[in-house]
Amino acid sequence: MVRSLALAHGQDVTDTLAAVGHEFAAATAVTRVDEAPDGTVTYATEVHDGWDIGGVANGGYLLALVGRALVEFTGRPPLTVTGHYLKPGLPGPANVTVTPVRLGRRLATVTASLRRGDDELIRVLATCGAASDEPAVLVDGAPPALPPYEACAPTPRGDEPPFPGLNDRLANRLRPGDDGFRTGAVSGRAELAGWFAFADEAPIDEVALLLAADAFAPPIFNLTGAPGWVPTVELTVHVRARPAPGPLRARFHTHFVDGGLLSEDAELWDSTGHLVAQSRQLALTPRP
Amino acid sequence: MVRSLALAHGQDVTDTLAAVGHEFAAATAVTRVDEAPDGTVTYATEVHDGWDIGGVANGGYLLALVGRALVEFTGRPPLTVTGHYLKPGLPGPANVTVTPVRLGRRLATVTASLRRGDDELIRVLATCGAASDEPAVLVDGAPPALPPYEACAPTPRGDEPPFPGLNDRLANRLRPGDDGFRTGAVSGRAELAGWFAFADEAPIDEVALLLAADAFAPPIFNLTGAPGWVPTVELTVHVRARPAPGPLRARFHTHFVDGGLLSEDAELWDSTGHLVAQSRQLALTPRP
Numbered sequence: 001m002v003r004s005l006a007l008a009h010g011q012d013v014t015d016t017l018a019a020v021g022h023e024f025a026a027a028t029a030v031t032r033v034d035e036a037p038d039g040t041v042t043y044a045t046e047v048h049d050g051w052d053i054g055g056v057a058n059g060g061y062l063l064a065l066v067g068r069a070l071v072e073f074t075g076r077p078p079l080t081v082t083g084h085y086l087k088p089g090l091p092g093p094a095n096v097t098v099t100p101v102r103l104g105r106r107l108a109t110v111t112a113s114l115r116r117g118d119d120e121l122i123r124v125l126a127t128c129g130a131a132s133d134e135p136a137v138l139v140d141g142a143p144p145a146l147p148p149y150e151a152c153a154p155t156p157r158g159d160e161p162p163f164p165g166l167n168d169r170l171a172n173r174l175r176p177g178d179d180g181f182r183t184g185a186v187s188g189r190a191e192l193a194g195w196f197a198f199a200d201e202a203p204i205d206e207v208a209l210l211l212a213a214d215a216f217a218p219p220i221f222n223l224t225g226a227p228g229w230v231p232t233v234e235l236t237v238h239v240r241a242r243p244a245p246g247p248l249r250a251r252f253h254t255h256f257v258d259g260g261l262l263s264e265d266a267e268l269w270d271s272t273g274h275l276v277a278q279s280r281q282l283a284l285t286p287r288p
Numbered sequence: 289m290v291r292s293l294a295l296a297h298g299q300d301v302t303d304t305l306a307a308v309g310h311e312f313a314a315a316t317a318v319t320r321v322d323e324a325p326d327g328t329v330t331y332a333t334e335v336h337d338g339w340d341i342g343g344v345a346n347g348g349y350l351l352a353l354v355g356r357a358l359v360e361f362t363g364r365p366p367l368t369v370t371g372h373y374l375k376p377g378l379p380g381p382a383n384v385t386v387t388p389v390r391l392g393r394r395l396a397t398v399t400a401s402l403r404r405g406d407d408e409l410i411r412v413l414a415t416c417g418a419a420s421d422e423p424a425v426l427v428d429g430a431p432p433a434l435p436p437y438e439a440c441a442p443t444p445r446g447d448e449p450p451f452p453g454l455n456d457r458l459a460n461r462l463r464p465g466d467d468g469f470r471t472g473a474v475s476g477r478a479e480l481a482g483w484f485a486f487a488d489e490a491p492i493d494e495v496a497l498l499l500a501a502d503a504f505a506p507p508i509f510n511l512t513g514a515p516g517w518v519p520t521v522e523l524t525v526h527v528r529a530r531p532a533p534g535p536l537r538a539r540f541h542t543h544f545v546d547g548g549l550l551s552e553d554a555e556l557w558d559s560t561g562h563l564v565a566q567s568r569q570l571a572l573t574p575r576p
Contacts, residue, residue, distance in 0.1 A: 079549075080522040080570045082370040084397050084415050086390045101411050102374045107521065109372050109411060111399065123389050123397065125413035127372055127521055131547025137573070138478055138511060138545040190426055223426060233395065233415055234368040236524050238570050240546060256563055257426040258528060259419025261367075263566055275544055278551055280568055282368045282526050285425070 022202030023169055024211070027051055027061070028068040030096055040099040043069045047116055049091040053164040057089030059122075059232045059281075060214025061166070066112045066124045067207040069096040074108040076128040077206035082236040083122045092116055101125075131241055143249040143269035144193035146175050152195060153179065162227075170215060171199045171247075181221035190223040190254035192216055196268065197247035204243045204270075212248055213237045213266050213279035219252045220262055220286065228286035230262070235281040246271030260285050310490030311457055312499070315339055315349070316356040318384055328387040331357045335404055337379040341452040345377030347410075347520045347569075348502025349454070354400045354412045355495040357384040362396040364416040365494035370524040371410045380404055389413075419529055431537040431557035432481035434463050440483060441467065458503060459487045459535075469509035478511040478542035480504055484556065485535035492531045492558075500536060501525045501554050501567035507540040508550055508574065516574035518550070523569040534559030548573050 027050075030043035045068075051061040063083045070078050094116040101109040107129040114121045146152065152173035158165040174194035180186040196212045198204070204212070218230045249269040256263050262285055268277040315338075318331035333356075339349040351371045358366050382404040389397040395417040402409045434440065440461035446453040462482035468474040484500045486492070492500070506518045537557040544551050550573055556565040 080372075082413055082522070082524060084368075084389070084413055086397060101372070102408065109374060111411070111413070120390065123399070123413060125370055125372055125399070125411060131549055134546070134548045134573070136544075136546040138508075138542065138550075140478065140541075140543040190428065220426075234370070234524075236370060236522075236568070238549075238551060238568075240544065240549065253428075254426065255428040256424075256528065256566065258422070258424040258563065260422045261419055261526075261528065262426075263526060275546065278544065278568075280524070280526075280566075285422070 022198065023200050024198055024202050024208060028065050028207065030069045030072055032072065038099065040097050041073055043072065043096045043098070045069070045094050045096055047089050047091050047094050050165045051169055053166060054162070055090070057091070058164070058166050058211070058214060059083070059085055059235060060211040062089050062114060062122050063124070063214070063235060063237070064207050064211040066096055066114050066122065067210045069098050069112060070110060070126050070128055071207060073098040073110060074103070074128040076108055077130050077242065078210065078239050079107065079127050079129045080236065080238050081124060081126040081210060082234060083124045084234050085122050085232045087119045087121050089121045090116065139275065141267060141275065143273055144175065144251040146193060146195065146249055149173060149195050149247050152176065166215065169199055171197045172216060178222060181217060181225060181227055184225055186225040187222045190219045191252065192219040192222055193249070193251045195247040196250050203245060204248060206239045206242050209239050209243070209268060209277040210237050212250060212268055213277060214281070216250060216252050218264060218283070218286070219254045220257060224286065226286060230286050231284045233282045233284065235279065237277055237279040239277050241274055241276045243270035243276045244272045244274065248276065257285060310486065311488050312486055312490045312496060316353050316495065318357045318360055320360065326387065328385050329361055331360065331384045331386070333357070333382050333384055335377050335379050335382050338453045339457055341454060342450070343378070345379070346454050346499070346502060347371070347373055347523060348499040350377050350402060350410050351412070351502070351523060351525070352495050352499040354384055354402050354410065355498045357386050357400060358398060358414050358416055359495060361386040361398060362391070362416040364396055365418050365530065366498065366527050367395065367415050367417045368524065368526050369412060369414040369498060370522060371412045372522050373410050373520045375407045375409050377409045378404065427563065429555060429563065431561055432463065432539040434481060434483065434537055437461060437483050437535050440464065454503065457487055459485045460504060466510060469505060469513060469515055472513055474513040475510045478507045479540065480507040480510055481539045483535040484538050491533060492536060494527045494530055497527050497531070497556060497565040498525050500538060500556055501565060502569070504538060504540050506542070506552060506571070506574070508542045508545060511542070512574070514574060518574050519572045521570045521572065523567065525565055525567040527565050529562055529564045531558035531564045532560045532562065536564065545573060
């Protein structure tokens with residue numbers, strides 16, 4: 001059973017980039033340990049156990065781990081973050097290096113790398129900086145229509161194989177029918193929508209959006225009915241705003257599966273109906 | 289007047305990565321000049337005049353210039369390429385450095401940088417490697433409906449201000465009505481579709497897709513009717529296949545304009561109706 005989740009209305013999120021005391025903050029904590037002459041800063045961190053899919057750290061979690069270092073380094077929220085996935089992330093001590101590319105007044109571009117021992121897990125290229133207060137000029141899209149959070153079924157816990165450990169940390173809930181890939185009653189559409197939330201009700205900051213963009217089952221599962229390993233080659237997240245308190249509405253969609261590759265697009269909307277992130281990844285087609 | 293364009297049916301494209309003798313090949317030529325102990329290879333090149341918008345090199349052209357070096361370095365076509373734009377690209381001698389990240393059997397991940405004098409113009413993170421021969425499993429989308437190439441109006445030449453120099457190199461043709469931003473009779477939709485082709489009928493290889501993904505006017509112009517400078521922060525292109533001969537069908541769409549930022553999605557389809565590239569960029573909203 002997933003813990004009940006109270007909507008975090010009224011919660012103070014002005015400094016949730018720290019969000020101390022919550023599991024996600026702890027699992028993405030970074031400590032500055034060194035600065036090289038070229039400006040590269042090394043942060044000690046850890047790939048935490050329990051944010052995994054079958055023992056391998058979730059790709060969104062790894063991107064968020066780097067994202068925390070990006071925020072520490074630039075003093076700004078992530079704006080557009082691209083990660084290329086190099087090796088499966090196993091739990092253990094790790095480090096993130098961040099190297100400046102161009103630190104401007106509004107935008108700061110950096111590269112970063114997450115390494116565990118001799119293994120580089122992901123390489124990242126990112127530009128950080130907050131969106132302005134300018135109001136929306138065009139919103140050609142809408143949050144997915146979902147029953148209220150409480151009316152959607154909890155996601156099975158990670159201690160019930162084959163469900164990932166990630167499910168223990170999150171309290172995501174899928175739109176009724178979109179969990180067909182678990183039972184074999186697939187919708188026949190490569191789409192999946194639902195609510196994103198942390199199991200411990202942690203506020204969802206900009207860094208958490210990097211996790212959320214990869215924290216649901218691949219929508220292709222609802223087309224093929226054949227869950228398997230879908231290795232991400234590259235994931236890009238555009239962070240468009242800090243979310244208002246409360247669970248996010250998420251919609252994942254795969255449009256093109258061809259040549260052994262698939263794209264996966266996601267939109268994340270906050271509780272006020274504001275688009276807070278868009279993402280796209282390129283992945284290899286599922287392997288059993 | 290744009291030169292008439294014969295469809296390149298039957299043209300041999302098995303080795304168009306070189307495509308010697310065509311303007312695009314010349315404008316993206318790179319020459320290996322150095323290799324550092326860490327494996328970084330430096331290529332001499334030139335930001336060629338005439339691939340510009342108002343004197344500043346088109347962002348897709350700059351990405352293609354780097355793309356050519358990626359192909360030289362990895363011996364593989366680009367698969368997913370992300371560029372972060374740092375400074376406006378003025379014409380002149382330049383160099384591209386390519387640094388290996390992980391060179392695997394199927395995929396090769398590298399970083400690259402385009403520099404002109406002391407200015408770094410773009411930083412790139414890319415994975416190269418060809419799609420497999422596996423057939424399409426899902427195509428949830430279709431090429432835009434367009435009149436035949438010959439029935440669409442030529443794009444005004446670059447020597448007719450204020451039209452960009454890029455128009456001299458390309459023979460793009462917009463869907464009737466999608467050129468409303470030029471006359472003030474905008475469609476009211478942030479969408480734009482048309483044909484992409486080179487003016488000299490050069491074959492369109494994988495590297496040219498990096499150009500094509502940014503080679504049309506921003507679709508936001510058809511919403512706001514207010515052309516201006518739309519600086520790209522980041523552009524990611526997924527190359528899904530080498531195009532069959534002939535002009536491409538392209539569709540550009542902006543869904544979200546908010547917080548001083550806009551996203552722009554593109555799909556490129558070849559003459560056989562095959563999706564050959566998908567792209568998304570994050571840009572600052574137009575400045576007059």
